[in-house]
Amino acid sequence: MNLLETTLARITPLDADLLQQTQLRLDNKTKPPGSLGRLEEFARRVVAISGKAVPDLAKKVIFTFAGDHGVVEEGVSAFPKEVTPQMVFNFLRGGAGVNVLARHAGAEVRVVDVGVDFDFEDCPGLLHKKVARGTRNLAKGPAMTRDEALAALAVGIELAEQCSRDGVGLVGTGEMGIGNTTPSSAIIAAIGGFSPEQVTHRGTGINDQALQIKITAIKKGLELNRPDPTDPLDVLIKVGGLEIAAIAGLVLGCAANRIPVVVDGFISTAGALIASELHPQVREYLFAAHESVEVGHRFMLERIGARPMLALDLRLGEGTGAALAMHLIEAGVKILLEMATFEQAGVTGKQE
Ligand SMILES: Cc1cc2ncn([C@H]3O[C@H](COP(=O)(O)O)[C@@H](O)[C@H]3O)c2cc1C
Ligand SMILES: O=C(O)c1cccnc1
Numbered sequence: 001m002n003l004l005e006t007t008l009a010r011i012t013p014l015d016a017d018l019l020q021q022t023q024l025r026l027d028n029k030t031k032p033p034g035s036l037g038r039l040e041e042f043a044r045r046v047v048a049i050s051g052k053a054v055p056d057l058a059k060k061v062i063f064t065f066a067g068d069h070g071v072v073e074e075g076v077s078a079f080p081k082e083v084t085p086q087m088v089f090n091f092l093r094g095g096a097g098v099n100v101l102a103r104h105a106g107a108e109v110r111v112v113d114v115g116v117d118f119d120f121e122d123c124p125g126l127l128h129k130k131v132a133r134g135t136r137n138l139a140k141g142p143a144m145t146r147d148e149a150l151a152a153l154a155v156g157i158e159l160a161e162q163c164s165r166d167g168v169g170l171v172g173t174g175e176m177g178i179g180n181t182t183p184s185s186a187i188i189a190a191i192g193g194f195s196p197e198q199v200t201h202r203g204t205g206i207n208d209q210a211l212q213i214k215i216t217a218i219k220k221g222l223e224l225n226r227p228d229p230t231d232p233l234d235v236l237i238k239v240g241g242l243e244i245a246a247i248a249g250l251v252l253g254c255a256a257n258r259i260p261v262v263v264d265g266f267i268s269t270a271g272a273l274i275a276s277e278l279h280p281q282v283r284e285y286l287f288a289a290h291e292s293v294e295v296g297h298r299f300m301l302e303r304i305g306a307r308p309m310l311a312l313d314l315r316l317g318e319g320t321g322a323a324l325a326m327h328l329i330e331a332g333v334k335i336l337l338e339m340a341t342f343e344q345a346g347v348t349g350k351q352e
Helices: 003-009 016-027 037-050 070-074 083-093 097-105 146-166 181-192 208-225 232-239 242-256 266-278 280-285 297-304 320-338
Strands: 060-067 108-115 170-176 261-263 286-288
Touching: 003 146, 003 242, 016 037, 016 320, 037 280, 037 320, 060 083, 060 097, 060 146, 060 242, 060 320, 070 208, 083 108, 083 170, 097 108, 097 320, 108 146, 108 242, 146 232, 146 242, 170 242, 170 266, 170 320, 181 208, 181 232, 181 242, 181 266, 181 297, 208 232, 232 242, 232 266, 242 261, 242 266, 242 280, 242 286, 261 266, 261 320, 266 280, 266 286, 266 297, 280 286, 286 297
Parallel strands: 060 108, 060 170, 170 261, 261 286
Antiparallel strands: none
16 A cells, blocks of 8 residues: 555544533533534534544644646736745745744744745755646646656655654645646536636636636646546646645645644645545544635535635635634634633533
8 A cells, every 4th residue: 555545544533422522521611502603613623633632732833835837837827937936935034924824823834845846955944845846737738647646645644744743733734836726726626527617716816818818728627638526636636736735645644643634725725625535534634724715615615514714805825824723723622621610610500
């Protein structure tokens, strides 16, 4: 078995008893039952995912995977591909949106080159995991080879393994790759059977003409490559991206290692969708941070069966939404661990 297969074999459903016991603990807190809404769900699920009655979320890590996309040559983005490595340097200096919001959340950002078309040589702080210098143009043929897709998946899986060894309590996903809303739209179109028009949007802010070019590129990619909707690996190979593959691997690795994983926006959810199509129980381990402005995002979330936590009209990616959502998951866990029970507080009237 390869790393992907052994990882998939380790993913199990959450323990229903543990979920129920944790809800009973929450019901003993000084509040009407269920009145903290989804914060209670977050606490319940973090306990059941980690298998720990007292989860420790002190160590939080957001992975920002960077990769380039051959399809950019079609004119699908408002920005040139050079922005991908330029933003990598910005992440490493701590100046990007995700750095600011991760600091706010008390999370560390780890920047991973999984497929940037640039030589970073010995760039301190960067995780050098380059599989290829970008994908090929999906409008002209398969974006990746099978080996490239498996190698990028393995990058994500191995980083999750490392998090498990380091005692990381909460992982977030993020990405940087000019053009990557195009493969993300292609993935949900292929898997969900949607037309490119239904799931394609403006990414970095393209105009009407570029939107038509983007839709045409996705149409060509689907017609030419004919990804098999029942085979998520085939979809990833033909119309995916290296950073999307790494995110899929990270999500699978987190599920296998029982680490809750917060999935960012549209592109990250494309990775999570591949993971959840590979293993249906993956959805139990993930938290969908927010609902992106990208129109296709809703269809991905519905397909996964994940309800987004925030609606902030975000459309940046990088892991920004994941950073913001981490606070709320931690808040739910703190309610479980720190709030007084009826008995401790001497509050009466609890219904048995
Ligand atoms: C300066 C800058 C910083 C970003 N950070 C994330 N993205 C986001 O925009 C890109 C996807 O949009 P499209 O498919 O239209 O190219 C990705 O890099 C995504 O992470 C950025 C984009 C730009 C321009
Ligand atoms: O939702 C996202 O993650 C997103 C949307 C547009 C552009 N970049 C990222």
